[in-house]
Amino acid sequence: MSDLNTFPITRRWPAADPSVIQLYSLPTPNGVKVSIMLEEVGLAYEPHLVRFDTNDQMTPEFLSLNPNNKIPAIIDPNGPDGRPLALFESGAILIYLAEKTGQLLPQANRYEVLQWLMFQMGGIGPMFGQLGFFHSFAGKEIEDPRPKERYRAEVARLLQVLDGALTGREWIAGAYSIADIAIAPWLRTLRDFYKAGDITGWDDLGAVPAYLDRFLARPAVARGLTIPKRD
Template sequence: MTIQTQPIDLYYFPTPNGHKVSIMLEELGIPYKMHPIRIGKGDQFKPEFLAISPNNKIPAIVDPEGPGGQPISVFESGAILKYLAEKFGKFYPTDARARVKVDEWLFWQVGGFGPMLGQNHHFKQYAPEKLPYAIDRYVNETHRLYGVLNTQLEGQDYMAGEYSIADMATLSWSLGWEKQGMDLAEFPNVSAWQERLKARPAVERGLALQLPEEDQVALADDKDAQGVLFNQRAK
C-alpha cells in the first residue's frame, strides 16, 4: 500500500472537472493542499500555472512524491484520475478486461459526455445570442448521452461494474441536468446512481470543496469573467 507523506498540490476551481479530482482525493483519504485558480480572473494564463497545465485548464496536480520519489505534475482530469488510481491501487481494477471497461467509460466521459454537456451549458446559459440550432444540437446530444448512461446502468450500481474513476468523472457533470434541459425522470437508472454516489461521504466532501470567499467568482453573473473564459485565441 502506497503511503503519501507530503500533500499533493491541487490546482482547482469548483467546476465539474475540478470536482472529479477533489472527489478522488477525498476517496483516497490522502493529504492534499488546494490552490485556488480563479479562472474568471485569468489565473490559468499565468506562467507558473502554464508550467504544469499547458492547456490553461483546471484541474492540475503536483505530486511531490512522484515516480522515483521525484515530483511530477499532471494535467487533464482523466489523466489525473488514472495517475492517482494507479499509484494508490484504488478505484481502478487490476484485471485487464475490467480495466478496459473502466477506460472505455472514463474516455466516454472526457471525450463526449463532458464536452457535449459543456457546449450545452455555453449555448443555453452564456451565449449572448440564443441560437436555436446550437441549443437544439447540444440539448439533443445531451439527451442521447444520458440515454447511453441510463442503459449502461441498467442492472448494475456503477458504470463499469464496480465503483471506479469512471463514476467519479461522470457524476459532477450529470448533476447539472436541470440547467441542461433534462428531465431526470426519463433516466431512472441515472437518478438512482447519482443518489448512490452522493451518499458516499467522500463524494459529499469532494463536491463541497470551495474556494476561499475572497477568491470566489460568480461566473454565471460576471460578464468580465465570461470575457476571460470564452473566445480565447492562441497568443
C-alpha cells in the first residue's frame, strides 16, 4: 500500500483509504470535471472538500499540492511505474485519467478531442467565468458597461462556435469524450448558476441545449455533479 503521509496535504485531509485516488475539490464547473470523469471510468477514489468560504485553497497544506491554489487536484497512489503521482489542472487530470484507463480519449481522433479540450480550457472556462463575475457577482457594482459587454459578446461568440460544431453530432468530437466532460459543466453553470442564457443567445442555439441535456442525463454525470458533497 502506498504511503501518502509524505504529502503534506494529507495532514489536513487524511486519507481514509490511501490505496485509492485522493481528490481535492469542490463542485464547481472545473471541480466536477474530475469527479464526473472518475465516475465515468469507474476508478476508486476518495473525495475531500476544499472549502472556498474558509480559504482552504490558501492553506500551506493545499498549496503543497497546487501552488496555484486552484481546485481540483489529485494524488494517485498508483501512478506511473507504481509511484504516487500528484497532479493539478483539470485538463491535465482528465488526460491522465483517460490514458490511465484507456477510456474517453480514443486514439482514432485523439487530437480532435484534445483540440476541443483546449477550446474549453483557453476559451469557455475563462470567458464564461469572467461573464459570471460581471453578470452575477461583484461586477454588478461597476458602472462602466464595457467589461461586462466584452465578456457577454465573447461568450455569445463561443456558444455559436460550439453550436456549429455540434450540428449533426451527438458529442463534440463524435463519441463521448473528456472534451464533453470539460465543456458541458460550464454550459450548465452559464445557464443555471450565472443565469446568463438570456443575454448570450441561449434560446437561439440549435444544438447546444440538447447537448447539455444529453450530458446531464448520464448517470455518472448526475453523481459527479454533487461530489465532493458540501457540508
